[in-house]
Amino acid sequence: MSLNETHDPALRSWVASAHAAGTDFPLQNLPFAVFRRQGSSEPWRGGVAIGDQIVDLAALAAAGVLSGEAAAAAQAGAQDKLNALMALGQPAWSALRLALSRALREGAAEQPRLQGCLVPQAQAEYDVPARIGDYTDFYTSVHHATNIGRLFRPDNPLLPNYKWVPIGYHGRASSIGVSGQSFRRPLGQTLPPGATQPSLAPSKRLDIELELGIFVGPGNAQGEPVPMEQAEDHVFGICLFNDWSARDIQAWEYQPLGPFLSKSFASTLSPWVVTLEALAPYRVPFERPEGDPQPLPYLDSDANRREGSLDIQLQVDLLTPRLREAGSAATICRTSYRHAYWTVAQMVAHHTVNGCNLQPGDLFGSGTLSGPTLDQAGALIELTAGGKQPLALANGETRTFLEDGDSVVIRGWCEKSGAARIGFGECVGTVLPALATGA
Amino acid sequence: MSLNETHDPALRSWVASAHAAGTDFPLQNLPFAVFRRQGSSEPWRGGVAIGDQIVDLAALAAAGVLSGEAAAAAQAGAQDKLNALMALGQPAWSALRLALSRALREGAAEQPRLQGCLVPQAQAEYDVPARIGDYTDFYTSVHHATNIGRLFRPDNPLLPNYKWVPIGYHGRASSIGVSGQSFRRPLGQTLPPGATQPSLAPSKRLDIELELGIFVGPGNAQGEPVPMEQAEDHVFGICLFNDWSARDIQAWEYQPLGPFLSKSFASTLSPWVVTLEALAPYRVPFERPEGDPQPLPYLDSDANRREGSLDIQLQVDLLTPRLREAGSAATICRTSYRHAYWTVAQMVAHHTVNGCNLQPGDLFGSGTLSGPTLDQAGALIELTAGGKQPLALANGETRTFLEDGDSVVIRGWCEKSGAARIGFGECVGTVLPALATGA
Known part of the structure; x- marks a missing residue:
């Protein structure tokens, strides 16, 4: 698997905590979880970590911030387990990663709409990310x-x-x-x-x-x-x-x-x-x-x-x-x-x-x-x-x-x-x- | 587990094949499967065997032949896997068994409506009966x-x-x-x-x-x-x-x-x-x-x-x-x-x-x-x-x-x-x- 623009260590995000010393979740990572707000009865849904925040994939899909294959991947990741997103395959995951990498960069036009899709990790609780068949x-x-x-x-x-x-x-x-x-x-x-x-x-x-x-x-x-x-x-x-x-x-x-x-x-x-x-x-x-x-x-x-x-x-x-x-x-x-x-x-x-x-x-x-x-x-x-x-x-x-x-x-x-x-x-x-x- | 009226070997069904010599599926058995008509694109649903026929639980639930706990069990069994029925527990399974045993007996008032819920086993294909978690x-x-x-x-x-x-x-x-x-x-x-x-x-x-x-x-x-x-x-x-x-x-x-x-x-x-x-x-x-x-x-x-x-x-x-x-x-x-x-x-x-x-x-x-x-x-x-x-x-x-x-x-x-x-x-x-x- 070759390196691409999402791996560039010089990338900077408008989410300031993505640059905190020792953070696990800089803009080059973008890992997936299933979460909701602690103690809430909100539906579980997929999210992507950036700094100390979570990009809520259900909110992202609803807000229509992304388009094409990336939007379809975000929609699949909006469910209560990530199985549908996992089933889509590498091209879809890559498209979502690239779109999020660009939308979270300093100066991105998507910043105002994406800001409304962030949930602080400090307020989140998590579930097992997939329905594990075997x-x-x-x-x-x-x-x-x-x-x-x-x-x-x-x-x-x-x-x-x-x-x-x-x-x-x-x-x-x-x-x-x-x-x-x-x-x-x-x-x-x-x-x-x-x-x-x-x-x-x-x-x-x-x-x-x-x-x-x-x-x-x-x-x-x-x-x-x-x-x-x-x-x-x-x-x-x-x-x-x-x-x-x-x-x-x-x-x-x-x-x-x-x-x-x-x-x-x-x-x-x-x-x-x-x-x-x-x-x-x-x-x-x-x-x-x-x-x-x-x-x-x-x-x-x-x-x-x-x-x-x-x-x-x-x-x-x-x-x-x-x-x-x-x-x-x-x-x-x-x-x-x-x-x-x-x-x-x-x-x-x-x-x-x-x-x-x-x-x-x-x-x-x-x-x-x-x-x-x-x-x-x-x-x-x-x-x-x-x-x-x-x-x-x-x-x-x-x-x-x-x-x-x-x-x-x-x-x-x-x-x-x-x-x-x-x-x-x-x-x-x-x-x-x-x-x-x-x- | 004690015997009850459903076990009585003298029971007779209006489904004639339930009395064929050596049949696996007399009125006292009533086992469950998931089926549809062979080669069709019908939805998979639960069924109960009687003689050489299948009582289609989806048709049964839709026809409103049963009532109370038995009807709820039939409804749970109408899905494409039997997990929901399995989750209901012994009292629900027993209620459905008793209701079916009575409705399939000779002289049952339900015969005309139940007849329309039968599918010949010879026309059926089957699926794994449950989503097997482990x-x-x-x-x-x-x-x-x-x-x-x-x-x-x-x-x-x-x-x-x-x-x-x-x-x-x-x-x-x-x-x-x-x-x-x-x-x-x-x-x-x-x-x-x-x-x-x-x-x-x-x-x-x-x-x-x-x-x-x-x-x-x-x-x-x-x-x-x-x-x-x-x-x-x-x-x-x-x-x-x-x-x-x-x-x-x-x-x-x-x-x-x-x-x-x-x-x-x-x-x-x-x-x-x-x-x-x-x-x-x-x-x-x-x-x-x-x-x-x-x-x-x-x-x-x-x-x-x-x-x-x-x-x-x-x-x-x-x-x-x-x-x-x-x-x-x-x-x-x-x-x-x-x-x-x-x-x-x-x-x-x-x-x-x-x-x-x-x-x-x-x-x-x-x-x-x-x-x-x-x-x-x-x-x-x-x-x-x-x-x-x-x-x-x-x-x-x-x-x-x-x-x-x-x-x-x-x-x-x-x-x-x-x-x-x-x-x-x-x-x-x-x-x-x-x-x-x-x-």
Whole structure:
């Protein structure tokens, strides 16, 4: 995907906050969300972030500010979920992006009419951006797969299929919520160490999974695989994602058919979805370590080798109740998406090679995005060596797994000289105490 | 669930075909589907089977034949998917069933007006009955789990969690189709025997999975488990289901996160969904073999022990192209759902114990319903001992796994003296040749 006028770092907006230091949402970003005013009964509708404001796509469509393909895209984005906009495809998204980029620039003739379509982010609440038909979780970090494998099989951490197959599995769509989500610590069957029989109890090993969420745009017909060269045409954009996991439930249930209740109680998305077009300046080559096999032909393309990976920086902060009170957070992980072993295009090509049909609004999880070193690990089970080495927080507290009242904040952004900063906002979730159980 | 006047085997309908010998759809059944006239552009809508006819719920609602809760249920069922009807719950379904049972009886005053709402099944085509938000496949046959486990681990076929956990995993909803579905043999990565590197090729071990599909009715709120005593209130009904599987793809991909592309290319549902109320005469006790552990309290209830299982007889027929031409089919399996190790209520209670929210129209697969003896196995991998002992068909052909052009027909029914026969119709799917691949 090549750069165009919307990527020019010199662009300036008449929305002043788009130039605030460190803003996630300059004029070069323009990510999408579904929102309404907090506590209102307004209809949910799509919006585009600019600085600390939201361009209300329903108001924009009604005001008739845009024309042609951009207007049609704004109209599709005015609904309560973004599926219709996602279905339109890259040319429509691009037309809307270009039109908004121009209308939001300093001196734009549209400023007076567009001003009436702005809603302050401080007044907004958000919903899950799409009706997610199917959610697939991948496992694209070789470092995560190795770290986890080492806990189970010290001598042979990585399974023989890993470097050939972009491993994935189906996940639960109904329990995916949006940033701000609080959820009860799950109950589940576990076999405690030394026990001869399992019992039902609240999970004692509740964990995070630092992931990115990838929203599918136009789908493919059943029976028609998507080749690598067209794979990214089927991708709408990327957001932050926390796939909370109960490791003790997982350990007891996962054989032979994979994780189930250990993951299906809650997963949290960031509200803002950043388009692939906005991320174009941050593409990097997809590289395989010396000696590793090259991808099979159906997972390979020139474009993928040249610029298939994305340098998205990621950070996980932990807020214990005491840290929250003190107004500070403990950063427990920093890494980048560039370390992933499989790219977004490879996920699409692999997922469809058997003829499986993707649909607009389907979600892929990247899998836990642990980097090459242990402090870059995206899950507590890795950061604490399976719960054996507690993390020491700056205020003297320690954590192995999450405790009731803990919040986790994921942030993501792209930054380099010569390009505008592209941010993802944040993805926050909070653990509530488990239901009492007599079982 | 107790018997009521709708179950009386002596009831007679003014629809003569409801009394044809061996009909699946007598007056005591009244299952639901989504249909329209073949080749028409009519809207899809709900219908109820009676003999060889369909009561068109949209026509019924428009004609104002019913009143009160039954009329509201018919109206909900008039939409292009049954989700709204499923959401209404047991009292509404029961009211509609009772009203239809009375209106379709010999001598009913409603006959003249209802007659105009009938569409012959011979003129109908069907759609998937619900918008399936999430599809979960269980693994409730201990015989299937043991047979499959023996192929991988001869000395230790059954994993230690099996008799405690109703094992399940998330499946792919988008590729589920309705009876009559044809699908291409999937391509996929496999590691052929003796090969040092995997390759992409059409599956050589394409299999069936004889299952039942269970549709969820009203959902539960996230964080609120459904106790056993209320579990069946969340179940709309049951249909036939074939969860086609590519065993060679599965063997290479499934570790450590479970089956993915080996199952997501296609799954086939029967059009007719039989309600739990219609199945009430065929309830049987849920029993554990001597020496097996009793279910944990959250998976146990008096009602479940007394009548948690269902005696649904199942049959799988294979139609090779030559058999199809000869007008005969080879029956390759006969079994009953009564052999399942976990009940429908236990699936609901387990699925929600962690707080996972079910939604109207969600689908559970029972898992492959193999019975206690090998000729009762519901998958070719079991029937042929992993492909080593081909099935000999009566016309001299043999099969290990499915070949291009093969069709598989699943049938299901309940039958005993003193109760009306309750049938499920059939679930048919056909294998098309794979796409050519140069990879």
